[in-house]
Amino acid sequence: MQEALYEGRLFYLKAYLDTVEDRKSELGKLKKRADKGVFQCPYCNDSLILKAGDIREEHFSHRYSRSCEISEASETYYQQTKRESKLHSVMKEIIYDELKNQEKINEDMLVDYGYIAKAKEKWRYYPDIIVKNGDDEIAITILTNVTANKDGKLVKQIRERNRYYKNKGMQTIWFVENAEMSIDIDHQVIHLWEAELDIAIKTKEDLEWENVLKHLPIEESLFKLFDYHHRKTPEKFDVRSLYYVHSTETEIVFTVHRFIVDQMEYPFRAFALNEGYQMSMSKALLTKKEIQLSDPEVEEKNRELFKEIVRQKALEKKSRKETVIPEQQQTSYTPTQTARKSLQRLSSSEQEMFPLLDELLQSSIFDYVQSASIISAKELSVYLNP
Numbered sequence: 001m002q003e004a005l006y007e008g009r010l011f012y013l014k015a016y017l018d019t020v021e022d023r024k025s026e027l028g029k030l031k032k033r034a035d036k037g038v039f040q041c042p043y044c045n046d047s048l049i050l051k052a053g054d055i056r057e058e059h060f061s062h063r064y065s066r067s068c069e070i071s072e073a074s075e076t077y078y079q080q081t082k083r084e085s086k087l088h089s090v091m092k093e094i095i096y097d098e099l100k101n102q103e104k105i106n107e108d109m110l111v112d113y114g115y116i117a118k119a120k121e122k123w124r125y126y127p128d129i130i131v132k133n134g135d136d137e138i139a140i141t142i143l144t145n146v147t148a149n150k151d152g153k154l155v156k157q158i159r160e161r162n163r164y165y166k167n168k169g170m171q172t173i174w175f176v177e178n179a180e181m182s183i184d185i186d187h188q189v190i191h192l193w194e195a196e197l198d199i200a201i202k203t204k205e206d207l208e209w210e211n212v213l214k215h216l217p218i219e220e221s222l223f224k225l226f227d228y229h230h231r232k233t234p235e236k237f238d239v240r241s242l243y244y245v246h247s248t249e250t251e252i253v254f255t256v257h258r259f260i261v262d263q264m265e266y267p268f269r270a271f272a273l274n275e276g277y278q279m280s281m282s283k284a285l286l287t288k289k290e291i292q293l294s295d296p297e298v299e300e301k302n303r304e305l306f307k308e309i310v311r312q313k314a315l316e317k318k319s320r321k322e323t324v325i326p327e328q329q330q331t332s333y334t335p336t337q338t339a340r341k342s343l344q345r346l347s348s349s350e351q352e353m354f355p356l357l358d359e360l361l362q363s364s365i366f367d368y369v370q371s372a373s374i375i376s377a378k379e380l381s382v383y384l385n386p
Contacts, residue, residue: 001071002078004039004048004060011039013050013058015089027052034060043070043116073119077126083154085144087177091245092128092142094252095175098281099131106287108134125161127172133287139165142245144177146193154195162198173291174199178244178255185275188228190259192268200240200259205294209239209258209273212303218314222260225313228271230262239273243284243293254284256294274302 002013013030020026027050033039034050039060041048046068048060062071081088099111110133114126127139141161146154158174165172176199182191214237218225221233238261245252255278259270279295286292 001041001048001060001074003042003074005042005045006033006039010042013060017058027058041068041071043074044068069122070116070119073115073122073126076123077113077115080125081128083145084142085177087247088142088144090247091144091175091177091252094247095140095142095281095285096129098285099129099287102285102287106133109287114139123164123168125164127161127165127170130170131287131291133290136290137168137170138291139170139172140175141172142175142177143195143199144179146176146180146195152194155198158195158198171290172199173201173243173293175243175245175254178246181244181255181257183257183272183275185272188226188272190257190270190272192270194266194268196242197261197264197268197270200242200261202240203293205296205299206239206241206258208299209303210237212307213237213239213260216307216310218310220317222310223262223271225310225317226271230271234260234262240270241293244276252281254279254281254293256284273306277302 004011004013017023017026031050031052034048037047039048039050040046041060041062046062049063050058051061052058059075062068096111096113099109103109103111109131111129111131114123114128114130117130117132118126127141129140131138131140143158162172176196180193180196183189184191213222216222222228222237223230223233239258240261242257242259244255244257246255247253255276257276258273260273262271263269277295277298279298283295284291284293
């Protein structure tokens with residue numbers, strides 16, 4: 001285990017050793033103190049010894065190989081979270097403190113660290129924090145330090161932990177360090193790690209968004225209306241949300257992002273419904289029957305704004321069509337003329353690609369290219385030979 005009581009306060013071994021210059025010398029001093037019984041287990045008050053071998057990293061251990069349930073759970077949790085960045089523990093403690101404050105005014109609420117709450121049950125995985133609110137239990141976990149070379153392995157771990165918590169009858173909430181956030185609102189896209197896509201959840205607000213999207217008064221697909229680059233148009237909208245966290249000098253701030261699921265393979269991406277919005281931790285973690293995770297007033301304003309943007313885009317597209325149609329009615333082009341006009345839009349190097357095609361075939365090809373959102377050789381073949 002990494003934690004111990006020293007001089008009446010909690011002492012975190014790894015965090016302390018990361019601050020010293022001469023690690024070997026400092027370990028010697030700590031071992032001498034431990035031999036004299038100055039470190040105690042914060043859970044059972046037994047004295048602890050300090051071990052620092054070549055196989056395992058430095059850690060505290062109960063004397064005579066005895067160990068209490070919570071210290072064993074603590075060691076399991078520590079091994080599970082070793083991959084996280086230093087910000088992980090900071091964010092966890094601030095979120096924990098905020099929830100403990102709410103526990104004081106909500107008699108149905110109980111907040112504890114995951115490994116302490118479930119130590120007796122000897123779980124395989126422990127969330128950072130467990131919130132018991134009435135009959136519901138919520139597993140809260142913070143995710144940091146996601147990189148390309150860690151993403152694949154992390155996805156497997158997240159899926160196992162999610163499945164494990166749900167099998168225990170728990171709701172799961174994941175917060176992601178905002179260093180991973182990548183949104184390009186000009187192209188209406190949010191770029192994602194596979195791990196981020198896996199931990200995105202669906203809340204009541206997401207269902208409200210789905211209802212709005214379902215009843216939009218538009219004639220074409222939403223993705224085409226926004227000129228959003230996509231592979232295929234979904235049959236129905238699947239809205240999910242991600243919660244990014246970052247710490248300032250005084251608090252932790254949450255950023256809420258909602259998106260329509262799109263590309264479920266690398267590179268992972270989705271249709272961003274808006275730029276997201278920031279929210280204080282006290283607002284995000286406000287609990288009544290469940291953790292709020294949103295600002296209802298902001299959500300309603302965002303939905304109304306989105307509907308207005310859609311309406312404007314639909315009007316603009318309709319106006320463009322009404323302008324183009326009269327022009328086409330004035331001049332009737334033969335397939336040959338259409339092909340030549342299409343070729344004129346290409347660069348000289350692109351035009352050289354078509355010297356062996358007859359003009360009628362060129363016209364058909366260009367008709368396909370202009371109508372298709374994604375070019376496919378197979379679909380072109382079907383188009384030319386119906």
